[in-house]
Amino acid sequence: xxxxxxxxxxxxxxxxxxxxxxxxxxxxxxxxxxxxxxxxxxxxxxxxxxxxxxxxxxxxxxxxxxxxxxxxxxxxxxxxxxxxxxxxxxxxxxxxxxxxxxxxxxxxxxxxxxxxxxxxxxxxxxxxxxxxxxxxxxxxxxxxxxxxxxxxxxxxxxxxxxxxxxxxxxxxxxxxxxxxxxxxxxxxxxxxxxxxxxxxxxxxxxxxxxxxxxxxxxxxxxxxxxxxxxxxxxxxxxxxxxxxxxxxxxxxxxxxxxxxxxxxxxxxxxxxxxxxxxxxxxxxxxxxxxxxxxxxxxxxxxxxxxxxxxxxxxxxxxxxxxxx
Numbered sequence: 001x002x003x004x005x006x007x008x009x010x011x012x013x014x015x016x017x018x019x020x021x022x023x024x025x026x027x028x029x030x031x032x033x034x035x036x037x038x039x040x041x042x043x044x045x046x047x048x049x050x051x052x053x054x055x056x057x058x059x060x061x062x063x064x065x066x067x068x069x070x071x072x073x074x075x076x077x078x079x080x081x082x083x084x085x086x087x088x089x090x091x092x093x094x095x096x097x098x099x100x101x102x103x104x105x106x107x108x109x110x111x112x113x114x115x116x117x118x119x120x121x122x123x124x125x126x127x128x129x130x131x132x133x134x135x136x137x138x139x140x141x142x143x144x145x146x147x148x149x150x151x152x153x154x155x156x157x158x159x160x161x162x163x164x165x166x167x168x169x170x171x172x173x174x175x176x177x178x179x180x181x182x183x184x185x186x187x188x189x190x191x192x193x194x195x196x197x198x199x200x201x202x203x204x205x206x207x208x209x210x211x212x213x214x215x216x217x218x219x220x221x222x223x224x225x226x227x228x229x230x231x232x233x234x235x236x237x238x239x240x241x242x243x244x245x246x247x248x249x250x251x252x253x254x255x256x257x258x259x260x261x262x263x264x265x266x267x268x269x270x271x272x273x274x275x276x277x278x279x280x281x282x283x284x285x286x287x288x289x290x291x292x293x294x295x296x297x298x299x300x301x302x303x304x305x306x307x308x309x310x311x312x313x314x315x316x317x318x319x320x321x322x323x324x
Contacts, residue, residue: 030219035070035097041118048118049097050090054082057151057310058124060115061089064133064157065233066221067213068096071132074212075296080303085310088124090115092135094229096220106229107236108134112141116149128310130154130302132295134233137240143251152309154256156295156302157268160275161246162237165266171234174227184224184231192222206262207290207297248278254312255282256305260290260297268292283308 038051051069059081063071069089072078081087092111094100104110115138119127128151131139136158143150174180174188192199196218200209220226240246257279259272269286276284285305290297 032097032220032223035068035220037097038069040097041121043117043121044114046093046099046101046114048090048093048114050088050118051078052086052088053078054085054087056085058119058127059085059087059306060119060124060127060129061087062092062115062129062131062135062138063089063095064131064135065237066095066226066230067132067217068220070096070216071213071296074210074216075299075302077130077295077299077302080299081306084307085128086124088119088122090118092138094232095226100225100229100232105236106232108137108141109145111138112145116142116146119149125149126151128152128154128306128313130156130306131158132156133292134159134237136160140248140251140255143253143255144247147252150253151313152254152256153251154258154302154305154309155275156258157260157263157265157292158257158271158275159237159240159266160248160271162240162266162271164238169238172231172238175231175235180228180231184227188227189222189224192227193218196222202264203292204297205264205291207260207293210293210296213293213296248275249280251279253281254309255279256309257282257284258294258301258305259286260292260294261286261288262291263294265292281312 038049040047040049049069051073061069061072061078063069069091072089078087078089091098093106093114100106126149129139129142131137136155139153139155143153174184196214200214204210221230257272257276259268261269263269272284272286276282283305285301287294287298287301295302
């Protein structure tokens with residue numbers, strides 16, 4: 001190949017890369033434009049977007065990796081819980097309309113502290129927190145780090161004792177500087193869109209795919225910025241698996257544990273059983289005919305567990321020194 005041919009090839013590749021990046025960024029803006037707009041709270045140099053409805057005992061909802069606060073609106077949990085609770089569903093940092101500032105890693109502990117700070121600023125003194133998947137890790141950290149504020153926890157399909165998995169390592173690759181940036185802005189969004197139905201089948205199996213969730217999440221999850229967050233959280237899951245440092249036995253508030261019996265992402269049933277054995281005051285529900293998205297497939301199971309935890313939290317009362 002001549003020098004001129006090489007230059008032409010490089011120019012062609014650069015043009016194609018720039019074109020793909022512009023196209024994907026346009027799709028990302030379009031995905032955000034169609035979202036329901038809630039409220040923003042500014043704190044600690046960033047802001048959190050959240051949806052709020054209802055009255056009563058505060059109930060905080062935290063979605064999993066790759067999703068957003070709309071995970072709970074499309075499942076129906078957000079609306080149905082509003083009959084008995086003051087419901088706040090957050091876009092965790094880097095998802096939906098919440099940015100993820102650069103700097104230190106957004107570990108489960110760091111996110112727990114941020115959500116707690118947001119609750120305090122919103123005047124929420126004592127609450128129940130629900131977390132799905134990686135959001136479950138954040139919810140448990142909130143109970144460990146802020147026991148005077150957390151009245152109870154419900155974890156759904158949580159990564160409590162994640163084993164090292166090749167899929168986590170692959171998912172973490174787009175977080176690599178430079179090459180990861182190029183991938184996130186060019187070919188990766190297209191790959192996500194092309195494989196979207198396969199991914200939905202895997203996370204919903206053995207249940208049917210919930211069309212509202214699949215439709216609203218596809219555009220958000222394929223945005224370059226959110227792909228960076230997804231890969232960063234995959235890296236944190238991998239690090240947690242390789243260097244385990246998990247302590248749950250010191251959680252003293254009521255904990256409801258839910259897992260889908262058919263979860264194909266990992267052995268959620270085994271992890272749920274292990275967590276149930278470690279935490280006192282915990283309740284367990286292994287839901288049949290449901291997978292990783294058990295809250296989408298069987299929302300009534302989650303709502304029932306929330307009510308059970310709320311009832312126990314009411315009987316137990318606040319941790320000594322807590323004000324209501």
